[in-house]
Amino acid sequence: MxxxxxxxxxxxxxxxxxxxxxxxxSIRAGRANPSLLDRISIDYYGAITPLNQLANVSAPEPRLLVIQPYDASTIAAIEKVIQASDLGLNPSNDGKIIRLAIPQLxxxxxxxxxxxxxxxxxxxxxxxxxxxxxxxxxxxxxxxxxxxxxxxxxxxxxxxxxxxxxxxxxxxxxxxxxxxxxxxx
CATH class of the missing domain: 1.10.132.20 (Ribosome-recycling factor)
Structure with a gap:
């Protein structure tokens, strides 16, 4: 027992x-790591959905995260949520993908x-x-x-x-x- x-x-x-x-x-160390965005969730048609279910998140360079949404209409919502988060990152998009430059700490x-x-x-x-x-x-x-x-x-x-x-x-x-x-x- x-x-x-x-x-x-x-x-x-x-x-x-x-x-x-x-x-x-989820605590960033100045390196791009897709797990930094694990806490990010987006309101997707009324359902709060984790970012990694709405987009492909990758780190092609040491200081860059790339978010490629499966549905292009979610780009604005994803950008807004990232800006409002405590990550201190500034997203930029070209209509298809969002880039997040990770600044030096x-x-x-x-x-x-x-x-x-x-x-x-x-x-x-x-x-x-x-x-x-x-x-x-x-x-x-x-x-x-x-x-x-x-x-x-x-x-x-x-x-x-x-x-x-x-x-x-x-x-x-x-x-x-x-x-x-x-x-x-």
Whole structure:
């Protein structure tokens, strides 16, 4: 039974790390990366639709993103949403495709982005710690219900802590890599 708790906890923590990786991917590092636009959604005939379902997004050059909508009538809406986003990018179009030039990051902007990365890392760690608390609560409930002995509880909580430590260090490693990427661009 406590093996199930460990597996569920590890699965939840892995999902948290996946969400954190996605969030890191949307933080621009001065290089063109199609994942920068993953958070962009457009109102397409009354339905909020992710940009990557409405257009082909590619990075033909290190500092250029090209968006080629499948439906040319969506160009204006796509441009408007990108300008309104927090990406700080200025789209230009020729009627068929939208080009996004990725500007060089200033030192000040790099520091701001590092703060954003650290805040996201801390939020991910809080979620991980909450998942640890939930797992430990489930273990204590099993003790109360007579499903586990005191020794089983100690072993199960130690295993949960081991999983938590592993996931927190994974977040730290991802954060460090992203900071390095932001500083060396």
């Amino acid at each position: 406590n093996l199930e708790i460990h597996q569920n906890t590890e699965d939840k923590m892995s999902k948290t790390i996946s969400a954190y990786k996605e969030e890191l991917g 200033t030192e000040e902007r790099r520091k701001e982005l590092i703060k954003v990365v650290k805040k996201a890392a801390e939020n991910a760690k809080v979620v991980i710690r909450n998942q640890r608390r939930d797992a430990n609560d489930a273990i204590k409930k099993m003790l109360k219900d007579g499903e586990l002995t005191e020794d089983d509880v100690k072993a199960a909580e130690a295993k949960v802590q081991e999983i938590t430590d592993k996931k927190v260090s994974e977040i730290d490693k991802l954060t460090e890599e992203k900071e390095k990427e932001l500083l060396e661009v």
